[in-house]
Amino acid sequence: MAELVEAGGPLRNARLRLSAALWRRPWLKLALLLAAPVLVFVVIYLGALVALFLSAFWEIDAFTAQVIHNWSLQNFSRLWHDHTYWRITGRTIGLAAAVTVTDAVLAFPLAYFMARIASSRSRAVLFVAVLLPLWSSYLVRIYAWRTILAKNGALNWVLNGLGLPDAGLAYTNTAMWIVFSYVWLPFMVLPVYAALERIPDNYLEASQDLGAKGWRTLRSVILPLVLPGLVVGSIFTFSLTLGDFITPALVGGAGSSFIGNIVEDQVGLPNVPFAAAFATVPVVVMGIYLLIARRLGAFEAV
Amino acid sequence: MHSQPDLGIKDPYELNKKQFDATIALLKQQRKLVKLYWNYDTDGRAAFANGDVSIGAIWPVDTLALQAKGVPVKEVIPSVGATGWADTWMLAKKAPHPNCAYLWMKYATQPQVQAQQALIFGETPVNPKACPDMNKIEAGSCAKYHLNEPLDYYNTIKFWKTPIPDCGNGKNDCMDYNAWQTAWTQVTG
Secondary structure, three states: OHHHHHHOHHHHHHHHHHHHHHHHOHHHHHHHHHHHHHHHHHHHHHHHHHHHHHHOOOEEOOOOOOEEOOOOOHHHHHHHHOHHHHHHHHHHHHHHHHHHHHHHHHHHHHHHHHHHHOOHHHHHHHHHHHHHHHHOOHHHHHHHHHHHHOOOOHHHHHHHHOOOOOOOOOOOHHHHHHHHHHHHHHHHHHHHHHHHHOOOHHHHHHHHHOOOOHHHHHHHHHHHHHHHHHHHHHHHHHHHHHOOOHHHHHHOOOOOOOHHHHHHHHHHOOOHHHHHHHHHHHHHHHHHHHHHHHHOOHHHHO | OOOOHHHOOOOOOOOEHHHHHHHHHHHHHHHHHOOOOOOOHHHHHHHHHOOOOOOOOOOHHHHHHHHHOOOOOOOOOOOOOOEEOOOOOOOOOOOOOHHHHHHHHHHHOOHHHHHHHHHHHOOOOOOHHHHHHHHHHOOOHHHHOOOOOOHHHHHOOEEOOOOOOOOOOOOOOEOOHHHHHHHHHHHHO
8 A cells, every 4th residue: 555655756755745734624625615715705796796886886087987986875866856767767667577578488488389389399499599599699680670660661661562551660669669679588598498398208108097188287387386496498588688778779769768778878978987876676576576586486496 | 959949058968957848748749750769789780771760860981881871862951950979089198108199199180091081981080281191091081070160060059068057158957968868768678
């Protein structure tokens, strides 16, 4: 035994000692493993959030637009008292909720077909079809939608060909709803698919054996088991819509501004403190949303 | 200035509270008529090209681009007059190479360069000597872009100036740029 250890030389000895030390102190192993990601998380992610939150309490000089490190609640009071910002916040949250519901309704049947009915071959084809839009840039797809919805665009061309009048969707909130629902759909399909795929077949058989018809099985067995997947998908669709400013800028019209557009405007003015104050609103909304999601079990099953 | 002369607006960039509020009220009322407030000039251009809007304010360079694509558009000055924008070359106080900057400005203001730049962007050059060079590139363009107009003509255009409390009439009760920005968000947001 002693001969074997010596044969490995000093390097091997050191390695053995290190591994023994780590084995004796599991906390050290854990700390070494987690140091890098925790550092990145705390410094880059939380650090940026804290910097954002702190600058929301500063002011700018009205003439030179320089940031003055004067602590006050002025920016928040302006947000609170001007109903414009309430209207914009309401529009942003409302549309994010509408997009989430739309994507859930669209994604469920598709994911169900992919997970439980389709052959493995057509499942692969469907997977590619769902993911294919993600291969092209998000910006390109939004510009494509603008061309489709325009007055001289493809949609009206088809409608007019069928003898129908123009849809008149260009530069409206409806256009934003369609485009958002389209761009975020894959993010809803995938978690719902994962949740559906993991339901054991014998649960459904048991439900049938107990006399449940299809609708009852769906309501009492499938939906409760898929709910965490739906909630995870909704976190994606809701938060991605909530923070977007490109779709409203490109397909929205007069009165389509999102929180993100106002933040962009204010950064450009430049009034970074006010932008920071308004940017804390979606952070708070998402915080509440994630608390509700946890209640619904989104972080347990998937 | 024209529809409500009682307000006594002399300059669109010098508005006291009453004049300002009346202007914003009118803009809010007109929001129903507006398809979009474009963010990038190419968005305004696309709206014309796709037939989504039939009248609106875009940059001259966009008019030229649209006309080049065969979109039937034309520029007009409304009967109530027009606002204008003058681009400015400026030299930073602590610029590391001021001589280079002067050489550049000298180059950029010579007649031939001014003529080329004016015709690419569809704007009036600042150097009146550019007139023959403009006509050489595009016949009649000197008159088309109003370079041969007398000074009176330029006085009819309300060139942009940043709104400040100073009203230009000895009073200090005009709405500043921040107030304009806030109100604009209320109109468009």
